Amino acid sequence: MNEKVAQLINEQINHEFYSAYLYLDFANYYAAAGLDGFENWYRVQAQEEQAHAMLFYQYLHNNGEKVTLKAIRQPDKVLDSPMAPLKAGLEHEKLVTGLIDGIYALAFEARDFRTMQVLDWFVKEQGEEEKNAADLITRMELFGGDAKGLYMLNSELKSRVYTAPSLTL
Numbered sequence: 001m002n003e004k005v006a007q008l009i010n011e012q013i014n015h016e017f018y019s020a021y022l023y024l025d026f027a028n029y030y031a032a033a034g035l036d037g038f039e040n041w042y043r044v045q046a047q048e049e050q051a052h053a054m055l056f057y058q059y060l061h062n063n064g065e066k067v068t069l070k071a072i073r074q075p076d077k078v079l080d081s082p083m084a085p086l087k088a089g090l091e092h093e094k095l096v097t098g099l100i101d102g103i104y105a106l107a108f109e110a111r112d113f114r115t116m117q118v119l120d121w122f123v124k125e126q127g128e129e130e131k132n133a134a135d136l137i138t139r140m141e142l143f144g145g146d147a148k149g150l151y152m153l154n155s156e157l158k159s160r161v162y163t164a165p166s167l168t169l
């Protein structure tokens with residue numbers, strides 16, 4: 001595999017684990033605030049991110065590349081209202097989209113078609129992640145303004161269950 005492509009995928013493992021850690025921090029915030037549905041939604045999201053990390057981990061191993069696990073930095077978003085994690089989440093997903101696009105561009109340049117094919121799934125996934133994050137903000141703006149609306153929204157988010165990523169390597 002192209003050395004720089006492999007290096008970026010290795011870094012992406014860390015970014016995905018950071019995402020998991022960040023979303024666990026969001027869950028942690030909502031748990032303390034008594035919003036167990038929001039907590040559940042982000043716990044599931046954290047599981048998804050961990051699965052993303054493991055897909056990149058497996059992909060490097062499948063191709064005989066060395067994996068180096070680095071320190072995961074501390075989540076640093078300011079969470080001062082039930083809306084704050086939602087906005088921070090969308091901002092973060094846009095950043096991750098940029099990272100995935102960056103690896104894709106490099107793989108394209110290196111004519112690494114195998115990696116591009118794997119990344120196709122992630123490109124689509126990022127579109128969904130950004131939409132989900134934006135939808136949460138919209139619904140919070142529409143319904144989160146009063147106690148009854150927030151209660152309903154929280155109840156709804158409680159039903160999210162984890163499903164493994166559809167990508168197989």
Ligand code: MG
Pocket residue numbers: 016019048049052096
């Ligand atoms: Mg991810």
